[in-house]
Amino acid sequence: MIAFVAFSLRRAWQGLWHNRLMSVAATATMVLMLALLSGLIILLTGLDATLKYVEQEVQVVAYLKDSANPQDINLLETAVGQMPQVTEVSYVSKDQALKDFLGRHPDEAEVVNSLPANPLPASLQINLRDPNDYLDVATYLRNQAPVDRVLNIKQTVDQMVTVIGILRAVGIGVLVVVGLIVLFIIVNTIRLAVVSRADEIEIMRLVGASDAFIRWPFIFEGALVGLFGALITIAVLWLGQGPITTVMADYFKVLPVEASATVGRDVALVVLGTGVGIGVLGSYLSIRSYLIR
Amino acid sequence: MAMVSAASSNPGPNQTRLPGTPDKPAGKPVRPRVVLAMEGVTKSYPNGKIALRGVDLIVPEGDFVFLVGPSGAGKSTIIKLLIRDEMATKGVVLLDGRDLARLKRKDVPRIRRKIGIVFQDFKLLPHKSVRENVAFALEVTGAPRETIGPVVDRVLRVVGLTGQADQLPGQLSGGEQQRTAIARALVHNPRLFIADEPTGNLDPLISWEIIQLLLRINELGVTVLMATHNAEVVTALRKRVVALEDGRVVRDQTEAAYHRED
Numbered sequence: 001m002i003a004f005v006a007f008s009l010r011r012a013w014q015g016l017w018h019n020r021l022m023s024v025a026a027t028a029t030m031v032l033m034l035a036l037l038s039g040l041i042i043l044l045t046g047l048d049a050t051l052k053y054v055e056q057e058v059q060v061v062a063y064l065k066d067s068a069n070p071q072d073i074n075l076l077e078t079a080v081g082q083m084p085q086v087t088e089v090s091y092v093s094k095d096q097a098l099k100d101f102l103g104r105h106p107d108e109a110e111v112v113n114s115l116p117a118n119p120l121p122a123s124l125q126i127n128l129r130d131p132n133d134y135l136d137v138a139t140y141l142r143n144q145a146p147v148d149r150v151l152n153i154k155q156t157v158d159q160m161v162t163v164i165g166i167l168r169a170v171g172i173g174v175l176v177v178v179g180l181i182v183l184f185i186i187v188n189t190i191r192l193a194v195v196s197r198a199d200e201i202e203i204m205r206l207v208g209a210s211d212a213f214i215r216w217p218f219i220f221e222g223a224l225v226g227l228f229g230a231l232i233t234i235a236v237l238w239l240g241q242g243p244i245t246t247v248m249a250d251y252f253k254v255l256p257v258e259a260s261a262t263v264g265r266d267v268a269l270v271v272l273g274t275g276v277g278i279g280v281l282g283s284y285l286s287i288r289s290y291l292i293r
Numbered sequence: 294m295a296m297v298s299a300a301s302s303n304p305g306p307n308q309t310r311l312p313g314t315p316d317k318p319a320g321k322p323v324r325p326r327v328v329l330a331m332e333g334v335t336k337s338y339p340n341g342k343i344a345l346r347g348v349d350l351i352v353p354e355g356d357f358v359f360l361v362g363p364s365g366a367g368k369s370t371i372i373k374l375l376i377r378d379e380m381a382t383k384g385v386v387l388l389d390g391r392d393l394a395r396l397k398r399k400d401v402p403r404i405r406r407k408i409g410i411v412f413q414d415f416k417l418l419p420h421k422s423v424r425e426n427v428a429f430a431l432e433v434t435g436a437p438r439e440t441i442g443p444v445v446d447r448v449l450r451v452v453g454l455t456g457q458a459d460q461l462p463g464q465l466s467g468g469e470q471q472r473t474a475i476a477r478a479l480v481h482n483p484r485l486f487i488a489d490e491p492t493g494n495l496d497p498l499i500s501w502e503i504i505q506l507l508l509r510i511n512e513l514g515v516t517v518l519m520a521t522h523n524a525e526v527v528t529a530l531r532k533r534v535v536a537l538e539d540g541r542v543v544r545d546q547t548e549a550a551y552h553r554e555d
């Protein structure tokens with residue numbers, strides 16, 4: 001058994017080396033697909049995290065008029081705090097709002113400093129016991145004198161859910177297509193390897209080699225292409241994770257979310273599994289026709 | 294004189310046996326002393342071409358048979374049926390008592406190990422040395438590593454290539470290449486040795502060396518079936534001659550010569 005595996009691996013390696021150029025091409029295609037796959041996973045994970053944050057944290061934001069009387073604001077804060085639907089109210093002053101904004105986006109300091117006045121409004125940030133109570137609280141707030149407008153977070157959340165759903169569907173669709181293309185390329189690569197060694201296969205059949213001895217070296221060859229592709233993809237992701245996080249954070253500027261690094265292990269496992277899986281499937285499909293006789 | 298000990302089915306690497314003795318007392322002994330039996334074998338192809346028409350052929354153990362006939366007469370088809378590359382449309386092909394039509398797919402490789410076969414074009418792997426080419430037949434059939442070396446040494450001695458073991462096929466003469474192929478065909482201790490035009494690419498002198506080698510293998514007890522156009526060889530050896538024409542056996546004579554119409 002060990003001898004068989006060693007034999008198959010040795011022959012698989014010889015095969016890859018023999019067809020270096022095609023092996024590189026197949027591996028590169030594999031990397032491309034796996035990169036797309038991991039990109040999609042990271043993106044969706046980020047969006048999901050954002051969604052959770054939005055849902056859990058602030059649920060109603062009431063922006064206050066700059067002209068509002070501080071006493072009225074105090075009264076309003078107390079009143080809202082006593083509403084049965086509300087768990088927590090906090091007041092964010094204009095200065096605090098600016099500080100928070102600059103904390104999240106230090107690059108914008110110059111722009112902000114060049115403005116004649118602080119453009120950000122003060123706000124009341126309200127947490128609800130049940131998100132479905134949103135309308136009651138929002139209606140109440142809209143009728144209060146100090147309130148300028150009420151940010152409809154629920155609507156934003158609903159929009160995000162839709163966007164994420166569409167992204168997921170489109171992403172999976174694209175992945176399936178790319179996956180099929182990669183499979184096709186792998187099948188062709190391995191088939192070329194098979195054709196280039198048709199003599200060898202013929203000899204193997206003539207001297208009485210069993211199908212397993214003919215098939216497994218090619219299966220290992222496909223698996224190796226998948227493995228190398230996966231390792232390269234993981235390495236690229238590893239090297240790129242710093243810049244990627246920055247880009248992601250930039251992209252999600254509107255919300256204080258950091259692209260989580262804990263997805264790394266899961267992504268690596270998915271990439272590894274998909275790469276090896278497609279490699280094996282591709283080899284299996286291309287060698288099959290040679291064995292049915 | 295013992296020759297080779299094959300890898301898998303044999304008792305052990307050092308225990309030699311006379312080639313040609315059955316592996317075991319067969320469960321269903323269909324004429325145990327007959328290596329090859331074809332009865333009423335017809336082979337037709339989907340395109341309507343009929344390659345064999347009711348061929349009967351019995352080859353007892355130890356026989357040396359020339360298979361002659363013009364191109365397209367059916368020689369290659371018989372060989373393809375024997376190595377079970379193809380199946381007979383009608384009739385029965387028995388190899389060492391086994392009905393090839395009833396063979397399970399997974400048993401095909403095992404039955405092929407009972408056949409040693411060489412071709413006009415040698416079919417050697419160019420990037421492997423003589424020794425590696427011969428060892429390859431054992432490696433790919435799962436022979437234990439430690440048994441491969443001794444078996445390869447033995448068959449190389451039989452064909453007289455011990456000195457060239459580490460050369461590549463490209464560095465060898467045609468005759469040496471064919472002897473490498475013969476050595477490879479012997480590693481599994483075959484019941485039947487098939488030579489398909491083995492001298493087709495060789496000049497007369499070298500051809501005779503190869504024929505001498507096949508005769509020696511036959512003397513060691515291996516049944517030999519040789520498809521050939523080489524009239525000189527056939528006539529000189531006075532062995533059994535089976536002549537095919539248009540898919541039929543038109544002549545089956547012992548101690549025969551080559552006929553012009555063959």
